[in-house]
């Protein structure tokens with residue numbers, strides 16, 4: 272990389288000049304460093320985003336290859352030792368006083384830090400990870416010797432009444448765990464080795480630290496969330512078990528994992544409710560998204576114009592948002608059809624979209640992004656939840672008063688079960704993962720079931736000693752990230768509370784409709800979106816909601832108890 276070798280001597284030269292004018296010089300040297308760094312990285316990042324977009328739009332290999340090559344290029348730039356030494360010296364010298372420059376230094380330092388792992392170790396990690404990934408892609412569990420897909424398994428767990436068949440399907444869903452478990456443990460040890468090289472106790476601590484999170488702060492939030500949900504979850508679980516026991520003609524204490532619809536019990540089983548799909552049949556969903564966001568005074572015309580919304584062969588089947596250039600080219604990819612799922616998904620992705628779009632364009636490139644990934648997830652969740660709101664449905668798709676009452680009666684309860692169940696499942700994931708990185712040699716099979724029993728109140732199957740944990744793909748493929756899904760939910764409730772009390776001037780959190788509420792859009796734009804990453808995520812929350820991240824509004828919204 273010729274361009275890098277050009278960059279470094281300048282940085283080193285500047286380094287030698289430190290002693291003369293410390294504060295002044297350090298800031299200008301950092302500015303120069305950032306400018307030459309971005310000259311390489313900014314165009315590569317844009318090109319990488321476009322390659323990723325094209326890969327998902329077409330499924331063509333050449334775009335996947337292009338994306339991977341650019342990703343590697345950028346990583347190589349950030350792995351430069353001299354560059355990192357320069358950033359480290361500035362960080363430890365504490366001589367950068369300009370607040371925007373300090374934030375850029377933090378972001379850049381973390382980006383470099385993650386890439387300082389020894390090359391041969393890094394290669395071993397990437398190879399192990401891709402071996403596991405291909406196992407997950409190709410492995411099929413078996414029922415009575417016959418291969419089944421994930422869809423087959425989930426259909427059995429949804430509809431099958433015969434308990435023996437359910438049990439076999441559940442066991443099939445876990446067979447991949449046995450296949451990959453030894454490799455996952457090896458991968459964890461390799462990652463820990465890398466973290467130790469860089470001065471951390473283990474990889475979990477390092478992954479969070481380089482993502483501006485402190486593992487002790489995060490676990491404190493989960494401890495607090497546990498306390499708040501203990502009782503209401505036990506009550507909900509008790510009612511659910513009574514319903515399921517009746518359905519299967521057994522005693523509640525005989526219920527096991529395979530009686531719940533989701534193989535990990537991460538989602539609540541379906542409960543009778545209103546058919547929300549009917550409200551969207553025949554509607555123009557794109558138009559609905561456009562009208563809703565226009566009503567918030569967060570127009571999305573430009574986003575929709577750049578986007579890819581219709582189903583097509585070879586195209587990615589799920590949905591995502593991509594801020595291509597941090598300069599206004601924001602896109603969403605979906606395969607819309609006229610039902611509830613795709614409407615809520617459109618609102619979700621456009622939630623990410625408006626966040627990206629309204630980050631202040633005058634901010635420096637490195638901090639012209641969301642304050643943290645879990646915060647853009649919070650906004651997306653907040654918008655998605657609108658699709659379950661009776662008043663929103665009446666304004667946007669004109670449902671009758673009778674339907675509105677029916678939605679009001681059932682939807683909050685369904686949403687509450689969904690959030691409670693997910694919150695307890697996320698406790699298992701977060702605590703298991705943290706403990707696994709602290710000690711990968713412990714009895715992980717036992718640890719997993721101890722946590723499942725304690726947090727999800729699901730009884731351990733008799734005489735089972737299998738690596739059921741390893742069947743969860745996130746542990747291998749998306750390490751040390753799961754807690755962010757839950758933090759996003761907590762932040763969504765906290766931001767909703769701020770909207771309800773500060774903008775709508777109501778006394779306490781309530782699930783209000785955002786339809787035709789430009790003042791809500793204005794609040795989000797000014798308080799959350801515009802500052803981008805110019806503030807640490809917790810400072811942004813303090814600044815916009817009055818307090819740091821707390822589970823208390825999630826509890827007020829879904830636990831049904833007023834706290835404090």
Ligand SMILES: [Zn+2]
Pocket residue numbers: 619623648651
């Ligand atoms: Zn999302």
